[in-house]
Structure formats: C-alpha cells, structure tokens
Amino acid sequence: MSARRFEEEHHPFGAAVARLIHQFAMLPGIGRKTAERLAHHILSCPAEEAAALAEAIREVKATIRQCQTCFNLTDQEECEICRDPRRDKTIVCVVETPKDVTVLERASEFGGTYHVLGGRISPLDGIGPEKLTINQLVRRVKRDSVKEIIMATNPTLEGDGTALFLSNVLEGTGVNMTRLARGIATGSVLEFANKEMLADALRGRQKF
C-alpha cells in the first residue's frame, strides 16, 4: 500500500525517474535518499554502464537456477560443488540458503557437499517442512549412501528447530548427524559475550 503511494510520487524529471527511485528503494538496505543518489548516478553515467547493469540483472534471472542435487544456485544442471569430483558426496552440510554456502566456502575448510533447505521451518510465517527440500535430502541420503550430515542451520530458535526436525526425519537411516561447534567467536571479547554463548563455550570445552 505504502509502496504504491510511493511509486505514484511525483518527480520533477518525469515519471520514469520516480519509478527508478521506487525500484531502487525496494532493494534491501537502500533507503529513499540512497535510491535518489543511485537514480542520479544512472541519469548521469554513460548509457553503456546503465545498459550493462540492466542486462546483468536480466541475465542473472534468466540463467541462474537451482542445482538439481543440492538446490544451491548455478547456471548449469548441477552446481559447481556437486560437479567437482574431489568433493566428498557422502558428507553433506545442510544450510538454509545459497548465501550460507558462499559464506562457508569462503572458509575453505570443508571438502564435502551441501544441501540447501530453502529456508527454515517457521510456523508463524506459514513455512512448514513441506516447503523445504527435506524429502529431497532424505532421498539423497539413501541414494548416495551419505555417512555424515552436518547441521549448519542458523543458531537461532527456528534454525535449531529445523535441525531437530531433520534429525528426527533422518533417524533410522543410519547417517551420522553432527552440528557446527558453538562457543565464543574468534576475535571477540569475553566481556561482550552473552549468557548463551558462554554456556555453549563451557559445555563444548576442548583439551588445551
């Protein structure tokens, strides 16, 4: 409703500029002021630069789809990680979103493969287990004789709940289930750690 009003807002340069500001302002973290600044940049930049941005947006939506094995994003049938013969297909790290894959890959620590759930179970938002790729994960576990599932859902109430649900579903398949270690974050300060973090760190203490 408020977005509609916004779109109809008048701009002295014409309706096209008002629409562009509106579209920019729909992007996450982009407020009205920034949207105006970006629109002014588009107005003043070379035509080729603007065309390249528009084309890049179109191309991404036209070519990027879900990997048919792990539901990560890719421009091919299977994603780069599933296609890689060096990656261990019997170890599967379960994450909520494709972005989580990118983040974990940056650590260069993991030699297995991933499974992207497409979100987390959240009854309040109307997201039940049937909206996630849980059935596909179960099939994959059986087909590829997966040995270990690493739960890497977010350390939130809903992420933990989703992991718990998954562990119930996978019980009886014989797969080993682990989850990411919890504790104090490297580079942080004890003083600012909250109760839950410190409890996790104490429970999971390791031999020095």
Place this chain on the structure above:
Amino acid sequence: MSARRFEEEHHPFGAAVARLIHQFAMLPGIGRKTAERLAHHILSCPAEEAAALAEAIREVKATIRQCQTCFNLTDQEECEICRDPRRDKTIVCVVETPKDVTVLERASEFGGTYHVLGGRISPLDGIGPEKLTINQLVRRVKRDSVKEIIMATNPTLEGDGTALFLSNVLEGTGVNMTRLARGIATGSVLEFANKEMLADALRGRQKF
C-alpha cells in the same frame, strides 16, 4: 584496470552473478559486500521485481534528456519548471548539476527558473568553460531579457571560480548578479563552525 580484474573474478553461482556483483559495485557508495547482498536479493526476489528494476534503468536512459532551455533533466522538450507559466523567466538561478535543481526546489522558496551548467570549471580535470552551457546562458540572458542571475554554484574553490568566470562573461549585459547567502547553517552549532563559515557569517551580518 582493477575493475577489469574484479569482473573476471570467479563466483560459485556462475559468471552472470559475478557480473551482476561487479555492476552493482560500480554504483556510488556501494562496496563489494553491499553489491553481494544486492545480487543475492536479485537472485531470490520474484522475477517481476527484478525485471521492473532492469526496465526502470533502461526506461530512464531512453526517455530522460536535457531541457533545451535550461539543461535540467526532463522527459519532454522543456523541463517542468521552464514549461510552468507561473515561473519567472527573467530570474535565473545558475547551478552545477540537475541534482542541485531538485535540492533547491525542495526548499519551495524560489519562483524563478534555473540554468544547469553541467559541472564547474576545473582545469585539473580538463573541464574548461567551453564544456559547460555558458554560451547558452548568455544567449538566454539576451533573448529573455533576464533581469537577475543568482549564482548557486557550490561554495567551493571551483564553484566560486566558475561563478567569477560567469560574472566576467555576463558583464555588460546589464543583468543583475547575486549569489546565495553564506553564513552559519540553521540548526548547526557555532562550536563546530569553521573559520570560513564564521567569517562569511560576520561579513554578511543582518539587522536584528
């Protein structure tokens, strides 16, 4: 050079995503991290929303051009302000960019018209007076019997220099030349005003 390297950077989701991140990162104030976040939003948002953004960018470049009178931006022959019969065509406020027009219009204080120079004289950047719309302003002053020119270039060395150059060019046309008042900014604190601001404020002191 560094932009080129950046574009060739690898992204696990494919080259299209790398290109989109690169294009977003070329926008002013958008760093690598924000560009990635925006690209992930485009990947996950509805296809229509992404198409609307791409189309808005294309449409703006296709339909917006310079007003033939004042070089403000418009989707018609003349801009909204020049077309408005209530605006006084004998008072012309000279600004550097179309954005300055939007900013000044927001104050709703001015009933005259504008002239957009298209920048400021800056020998170091290779911008001489011939690259600005100075000749067009001189013609306009004669044609429309302009009575007053308000210099509203930025209060910088180059903005002031451009205003000085203009005042020399327009000498002898009989037009009245003024400039925006300078002093302390409403809502600011004297403690944080710099030397130049305070000197301007003292020189321009008004009767209480």
